Amino acid sequence: MGEMIGKQSIQYEHPPYLLASSSIAGQKEKEGPLGKLFDEIIEDPMAGEDNWEKGESEFMKRAIELAIQKSGLKKENIRYLFAGDLLGQLIATSFGVKDFEIPVFGIYGACSSAGEGISLASMAVAGGFADHAVAASSSHFGSAEKQFRFPLEYGNQRPLSSTWTVTGSGAFIISKRKSEVQISGITTGKIMDYGIKDSMNMGAAMAPAAAQVIYQHLQDFNRKPEDYDRIITGDLGTVGQKILIDLLKENDYDISEQHMDCGIEIYSAEDQDTNAGGSGCACSAVTLSAFILPKIKCGEWKRVLFVPTGALLSTVSFNEGQSVPGIAHGVLLERSI
């Protein structure tokens, strides 16, 4: 059973655990600062298939397989799959998960999907509706640029505020079975629209949503930034990070000491030509699995607020002159031992 606290949060009385996780990434991610931490690298962006979308499905399939394997469970033990990606009608997910034959809830929170999936899976387990559930998300540089901006073959220029979509997938087993990391609570985001209309500046579109979730989380749990070892956003990048810190300072919270952004960590921007940083559903997912969870497991960090961020961008709405609203999903992770 959970306990609703404040305006937007749950604090679980019996927190579910992150029993196991996986991170599958591509060649570009291998070359970045976290490259050696990922479980597996698939160097071929099509993963042996004949297009990027099928390739992305293979990344997700492998991530889920590996997470289940690492947990010691069998796929028959997984009650639900909460999964999503950036593509229209979630095709990377549909074709990536269908062979598992596990009941599926398709989710869409743009690049915040890792947070949305873990949130919903944690509710399912804490509510007694599943012993074990999987949350998975994927993204892919090739399929995302084709979907949202320009096919890679165009060779278009990318402004400094643009981010680089991470090719990869992360999967997480949320479970009743005890592990070193518990999901102590969640803070679920609202859609925030500051009227941003630049599809090459997603950080600015997402920062207000991240700021709202972090602000409300601190209010709901009655805590200060210094009560956290890290407050980690998904893919704001360097441009979005500044906006986030400024917005929270205006509301009397200074998170500059605690803040980390997966999009900034995953690439070496100067060497890798990734401009403002990494992005995509996989950005926060693979960073959580490969970099954040090990820090909590080993006791270096005891409490982390993980806030994947999403820009609700679509070419249809964008070409019709609409703005790009943002959303963020907060997950409170704590060392449980």
Added chain:
Amino acid sequence: MGEMIGKQSIQYEHPPYLLASSSIAGQKEKEGPLGKLFDEIIEDPMAGEDNWEKGESEFMKRAIELAIQKSGLKKENIRYLFAGDLLGQLIATSFGVKDFEIPVFGIYGACSSAGEGISLASMAVAGGFADHAVAASSSHFGSAEKQFRFPLEYGNQRPLSSTWTVTGSGAFIISKRKSEVQISGITTGKIMDYGIKDSMNMGAAMAPAAAQVIYQHLQDFNRKPEDYDRIITGDLGTVGQKILIDLLKENDYDISEQHMDCGIEIYSAEDQDTNAGGSGCACSAVTLSAFILPKIKCGEWKRVLFVPTGALLSTVSFNEGQSVPGIAHGVLLERSI
């Protein structure tokens, strides 16, 4: 707290209730057999906006407003919104719900979204994570044909197996507060892929998924078709209905007496040129609100298995030669008084 039963189902120990609901539909739906039952008709398919997508957002916005109003609650009482539509990146939803400022979980289950949203909202309420939550979904003939097949201006021909996307939106308040209709349980679907590659025959793509959910529901609850007043699928249409009934007969269940399909009910196919029937996320949603729930409330039906069905169609995967997999989400509705 819930009780996991069988392989894919939950039977709630303390079932949440459907406290209120709404149905907003368009001109074509007004002219159909259920026309007089809808709460409101918006005759302008753009709902006063300048394109179909914005129009669809207005349908969803109005549906949620009205459902909250009918429930006697205020928007501040709604803890979560579970919402989705058919369009890439759920733009009808994002722009339709953002002004409510309610924490949002975006969902994608194609035309099964009404079932997915009610399922997740029922878990949230039964688990103690929300007192009241909204599940909403929308679809739109103009925006869907543009997204998936041909813009309406092309005037392309439509084969007899094709369906007509319902323009409208339905919203549901799932609540701890007692009403005449309870959500006694859910049976969550797997993705089923029978290799259908005809985007004009969605009924055939979805029927196997519906059959699997209905079969497993009957197994999990240890019941027979005759224990139900109705077993109601979302939008299989006449072609999908035959396949569904045949598939279940092969597994020793004859549901021909109990089966009803929202897509068959919503239009008068011969008069309205809708071929195999209606479809879209709104098809099952507005039919549930306007036609099914009143039958349960008045006691005519005491137990209904509601199974919205979705075809996971995308132009990208379709043009790359992939099949159209299906999914279905079962919700067990019972008269509670």
